[in-house]
Amino acid sequence: MTATDASLTRPTVTAAILVIGDEILSGRTKDKNIGYIAEYLTNIGIELREVRVVPDLVDEIISSLNALRARYTYVFTTGGIGPTHDDITADSVAAAFGVAIDHDPRAIEMLSERFPADQLNEARLRMARIPAGAELIANSVSKAPGFHIGNVFVMAGVPAIMQAMLDVVGPTLKTGTRILSETVRAGLREGDIGTALGEIAKSHPLVAIGSYPFWSETGPDTNVVVRSRNPEKLAEAVLAVKAMIEAEQTRLRG
Template sequence: MSVNESSSAIIVTAAILVIGDEILSGRTKDKNIGYIAEYLTNIGVDLREVRVVPDVSEEIVAAVNALRGRYTYVFTTGGIGPTHDDITADAVAAAFGVAIDHDPRAVAMLSERFSPEELNEARLRMARIPAGAELVANAISKAPGFNIGNVYVMAGVPAIMQAMLDVIGSTLQTGAKMLSDTVRAGLREGDIGGPLAEVARAHPEVSIGSYPFWSETGPDTNIVVRSRDAEKLLAAMAAVKTMVAGEKQRSL
């Protein structure tokens, strides 16, 4: 199947690997997971797992190898900057068992932004790319990401990551999009737990979830129904609405 070709017969999966001590310490609040998840959902790629690991080579290598064998794509964020603790590129090279060195293409990209005097040893770290990898352009700061195998390595800075993801997105194979619809129940989650389970059992090929929240009138619940099949989604939604109406009537 060609790149970016969609088919209702295939399911394309992905994982995100967030790399960085600053995320685990709470000093930096991740803003990339939600963005990537929504982006992938919109193009027909199912995000199945997210991991966060520290700036420790062994941890990154183990996570990359575990995830790339399980999912169609792996997207990493963080750890490709100019400082000593930016070790993602080296760890990914180790995971694939390939060499890493300054890539002339990446050096040329950096030279578009930095003068020869500014392109010091630290900045040149951002041009170190695993052998055999393809570069991912970075329109904002010029320092590229890269793709090797089914792993896409991106920056941790949200604006730069988003620019890289826009470049990557058009190259991905995509599958059937997950459709969804939502019902605001106007009831507490505990009031509909039993009846909602019955609806779920009657529609086993549809995903049904309940999400409690506090509204202006008190506790409430959103019921979200998901399916790749539009007809099955409509049938399940009708059953959910009927159930909610019945429970509201009983509560009067």
């Protein structure tokens, strides 16, 4: 077995993102974390399968978290771990796991690196409340930690802080085989190639093929994205797509 063959037998590692916050659902805050996490996970061989956005309601958070953590290898949450009354993620996670929650001395020590004792008021100390048994996720930006319990990683909603936490978490994750991709610009409308593209997809079952229309400087166009964990199967499908596009372009010109 070659190194490539061995990598293709690695188990698939999956993930979900649970975005928590009324401000996302209302449109007041535009999410910038989903795309970043998705790209990060794809690059290390973890397949993002689902994203949910839930309001600041304990029951909604608990039910979604329990569903996702049972279904996927990892769950990443963002939002709701700040100092205000509506930051209820930590309490909800503790309830989902059936554990107690209290001020964690380790988290207080981290906060003390930024805030002197007379500024560690009740609001800021809320950020030190951690479910029992959780491990902390360091935060180099504002010091208030995230945490990890079971297969759930609880991170901040502020993009810069979330990214710093993900850099800490990433090296600890188990990973699968990376999904490779190649994009082919068709120079054609999606409707021109839809039927033929479907036939190619049927004949290449180990490859995922998607078409994405856009408007270019010369008019309607389409990008065809081919994805696979197997580089040989990917190359075969890309050749088939390119040949189909060339044939269709010739036909339309003729």
